[in-house]
Amino acid sequence: MVGLRRVRRSLVEHLTVLDASFLEAEDSDPHVSLAIGAISVMEGPLPDEDALASALRKRMLTIPRCRQMLRTYPFDVGAPEWVEDANLDLAHHLRRAAVAEPGDDHALFRLVGYIMERRLDRDHPMWECWVIEGLADNQWAILIKLHHCMADGIAAMQVISAMSDDGGGDTFASQIRAATEPDRARIALPRLTLDPLAWIQGAWHASNAVANVSARAIDVAVGVVRGVVRPAAASSFIGSVNTMRRYSAARVSLDDVTQVCHAYDVTINDVALAAITDSYRAALIRRGEQPKPNSVRTLVPVSVRSNDAVGQAHNLVSAMLVYLPVDEADPVKRLTIVHTRLSKAKGSGQRQAASLIATGADYLPFAVSARVVRxxxxLPQRSVVTVTTNVPGARQPVRVLGRKVLRVLPIAPIALQVRIGIAISSYASDLSFGITADYDTAPDVDQLAEGIESGLAHLVASSKRPPRSSVGTEG
Known part of the structure; x- marks a missing residue:
């Protein structure tokens, strides 16, 4: 039991409601594991076990979260705390596995699905490092797996980058919107404390900020809730999930993506979502289902992590909800619609409203917020069909113990009756898409990956025809 283990108490840090919600979501469904991660595929030869263990100890264990475990309270009388594990044993976290012959991507992805479907042990720091051998062409891989309550995608990528020889170097994270713009919707609400004078003072200082944004945020939040309760069109993408997982990945050239961006004056996210839309459309048709305007609604996590919050390990994300235009047959028109819908969602205040709700939840007693989240x-939900998250990676190739990292493939979890999740990650000159899917729902997961690659190819081919044209608005 966690409460019986000897822990070293230092400065106590509580989980936010958003962090703890990933624990509650996992507890609500025995079929899900809310671990996130990434696979780094490297050139050989495989280092010996002592060298790997030494690197892991020197690099990963410098990160506080990798040395900490959860301390929970009965009846949710207080938020869970991060406390140092005084009995930390690296053997609990360093694992080894080998892929089946012939050691190709199919074999690697089958193993990834198996590893990610297992829940992390809450009696220890909630992460694992899997060393995977047996890959073709004298390659090997490291899979870093950690619980979503520890970190969001950007923080997780920083943890993963800690294994590299230079700590990961410069990343694309500095280009995200929150890193370059002040988030005026974030409010420092007073946290619950036993000191009534401190609480009243904090509440007084927060009240003016709340008054400035709360009316608009509430209006937007009501609209978001109305959208969430509106079910998507019936399709094979909707339903419960089982315990087993499938995984596959697509990889495209960032140069190709940039070419499409320049040709149509759109963003990398626009192009990535348009390629994903192409794949979902093809999947519906392949399954004998009619793509409809409301067939695929995706939850798009949005980072609210400023450059000042780079060192913070917990989740700093908001979210937007967007319908993917799978009913549109023309690739360029799909890109136009995706661009317009994302722009409208960004301008509608969805991100700020979701951030305010998450911040406000921290203001409530944890017992109340935990029961609400649980x-x-x-509740059954049939509105959000998929999750699509973008995690910026390293700008330049990195090395681990002198071995070059050839590619980095992100891994997203699925839960809350969402059967397919796609994580997007940039690394050097590549943009990779990692697809996690319910085993029974997506036997065609490899075709979903291929569909993303062909979706981008369609846009690249179209971008070469006109010299330059701007994306218009959705009609």
Missing amino acids: ALAR
């Missing part, structure tokens, strides 16, 4: 997690 109840919501158990």
Whole structure:
């Protein structure tokens, strides 16, 4: 039991409600594991076990979260705390596995699906490092797996980058919107404390900020809730999930993506979502289903992590909800619609409203917020069909123990009756898409990956025809 283990108490750090919600969502469904991660595929030869263990100890264990475990309270009388594990044993976290012959991507992806479907042990720091051997062409891989309550995608990528010889170097994270713009919707609400004078003072200082944004945020939040309760069109993408997982990945050239961006005056996210839309459309048709305007609604996590918050390990994300135009047959028109819908969602205040709700939840007693999250997690939902998250990676190739990292493939979890999740990650000159899917729902997961690659190819081919044209608005 966690409460019986000897822990070293230092400065106590509580989980936010958003962090703890990933634990509650996992507890609400025995079929899900809310671990995130990434696979780094490297050139050989494989280092010996002592060298790997030494690197892991020197690099990963410098990160506080990798040395900390959860301390929980009965009846949710307080938020879970991060405390140092005084009995930390690296053997609990360093694992080894070998892929089946012939050691190709199919074999690697089968192993990834198996590893990610297993839940992390909450009696220890909630992460694992898997060393995977047996890959073709004298390659090997490291899979870093950690619980979503520890970190969001950007923070997780920083943890993963800690294994590299130079700590990961410069990343694309500095280009995200929150890193370059002040988030005026974030409000420092007072946290619950036993000191009534401190609480009243904090509440007084927060009240003016709340008054400035709360009316608009509430209006937007009501609209978001109305959208969430509106079910998507019936399709094979909707339904419960089982315990087993499938995984596959697509990889495209960032130069090709940039070419499309320049040709149509759109963003990398626009192009990535348009390629994903192409794949979902093809999948529906392949399954004998009619693509409809409301067939595929995706939840798009949005980072609210400023450059000042780079060192913070917990989740700093908001979210937007967007319908993918799978009903549109023309690739360029799909890109136009994706661009317009994302722009409208960004301008509508969805991101700020979701951030305000998450911040406000921290203001409530944890017992109340935990019960609300737990109840919501158990409700059936048929509105959000998929999750699509973008995690910036290193700008330049990196090395681990002198071995070059050839590619980095992100891994997203699925939960809350979402059967398919796609994580997007940039690394050097590549943009990779990692697809996690319910085993029974997506036997065609490899075709979903191929569909993303062909979706981008369609846009690249179209971008070469006109010299330059701007994306218009959705009609």
